[in-house]
Amino acid sequence: MENVIDCVIIGSGPAGYSAAIYLGRSNIKHYIYTGDIPGGQLINTTIVENYPGFSKGILGINLMNEMYKQAIKFGTIVKNNKILKVLFSNKKKHILYTNKNEKIITKSVIIATGSLPKNLKIKNEKKFLGFGISYCATCDGMIFKKKNVAVIGGGNTALEESIFLSRICKIIYLIVRKNRFKASKYLQKKIYKIKNIKILFNTTISKFIGNKKLKYINLLNNNNIKKKKISGVFIAIGYYPNTLIFKNQIKMDKKGYIITDYKSTKTNKPGIFAAGDVQDNKYRQAITSAGSGCMSALEVEKYLLNYL
Ligand SMILES: Cc1cc2nc3c(=O)[nH]c(=O)nc-3n(C[C@H](O)[C@H](O)[C@H](O)COP(=O)(O)OP(=O)(O)OC[C@H]3O[C@@H](n4cnc5c(N)ncnc54)[C@H](O)[C@@H]3O)c2cc1C
Structure with a gap:
């Protein structure tokens, strides 16, 4: 049987x-x-x-x-x-x-x-997971209270995460690969009204830098690299x-x-x-x-x- x-x-x-x-x-x-x-x-x-x-x-x-x-x-x-x-x-x-x-x-x-979570496939992304890099603002936002963070992505999730973080963190750099958002018009309208969210279009992260914890990111825009001090990065690309x-x-x-x-x-x-x-x-x-x-x-x- x-x-x-x-x-x-x-x-x-x-x-x-x-x-x-x-x-x-x-x-x-x-x-x-x-x-x-x-x-x-x-x-x-x-x-x-x-x-x-x-x-x-x-x-x-x-x-x-x-x-x-x-x-x-x-x-x-x-x-x-x-x-x-x-x-x-x-x-x-x-x-x-x-x-x-x-x-x-x-x-x-x-x-x-x-x-x-989809990842960026950038060196050190895995190393800093839980040490400056997160895939979830609801989960980890409070760790970065009153600090400067970056959110990667241009879709609904990235904008929602940024809005959530704007109530907790000091400045949120919203890093968008393209020259426009993919997110809904409703969220776009909202995001432009929030003063502590700075939108960086045509920008990607090229490097995560730090020892045990993430300390800096290199931002790539039009072949120019700019090193930025950052406490946390939220990857929100799906x-x-x-x-x-x-x-x-x-x-x-x-x-x-x-x-x-x-x-x-x-x-x-x-x-x-x-x-x-x-x-x-x-x-x-x-x-x-x-x-x-x-x-x-x-x-x-x-x-x-x-x-x-
Ligand atoms: C880095 C990180 C931090 C997070 N922090 C928090 C937090 O602080 N608080 C919070 O509430 N949430 C947090 N989350 C979200 C939370 O982890 C998820 O919402 C939760 O784990 C989902 O649970 P689940 O049981 O649905 O699936 P998962 O936890 O994704 O588990 C899926 C399971 O399915 C198994 N599986 C997949 N395919 C097969 C197969 N073919 N055969 C057999 N098994 C299979 C996998 O091995 C795994 O065991 C975090 C997520 C991440 C990535």
Whole structure:
């Protein structure tokens, strides 16, 4: 007889582990596949200061370790490999293949594969991540209170991040590669009215400079390089949802984010749910991911109740 598991969670960030904790506590047999980044995006940051319950902040890696231990405690089986191929069906059994040639048959799936910020591919970008470079103003803006920062990008995210930072930081240099914004007219109108945002069109960063922490950036404009002292740089040029393996299997929007029902993690396929950044192009926070992870587990529980 074939072994059919109740639920497989794909992805081990806050969404995946929150789902696992809830499934474990409902006594639903499940596996979690960690993928290439066990713990998800937060393991690439230093201190997380906005996750409720940690008044002194907590290192991203420690927060994810706690989630891992909590899931294990309630019976989660953690598999340290990744899903390479999925065959979602309308007939209640779904097949997944791993990079270890494992074939798994499951009644339900929670997709929690997150997204990855696009990077500039400039030397030292990785080195200063968490030490002056950030991909999230909501997460790290307060670190640069009353200091000068730069935001890179000309789309909606970059303008929204700049507006957010204008309430916290001293000067925000908004660095735009082209001679115009890609952002909505509404945001453009707003940004021109904010006095502490200085817009630098036709400009890119050519170098990040510092020892342990970022100290300067080189700005490139019309072949001229200018060295600028800066406390922080926010890279806001977009995200890639990790959904390539789900192409043609499930409904996505044109950017590749999985579409879920309103106030739900249900996708267009019965038994397939999506939680966290992979279905959220708007909030992209650990707490919202954990929240939708919890929702997905509760929805799986209901789905399995009616499973014949
Ligand atoms: C540098 C940085 C700092 C941040 N700081 C904060 C902060 O301070 N506060 C905050 O609230 N948010 C912060 N965020 C945002 C936060 O990290 C994300 O919103 C959150 O991690 C999203 O959780 P998730 O579970 O949806 O996905 P992720 O954390 O992205 O996890 C995705 C998981 O899916 C796995 N995966 C992908 N593909 C596969 C596959 N094929 N098979 C199996 N597994 C797969 C990956 O290995 C990973 O484990 C930060 C983000 C970054 C990049």
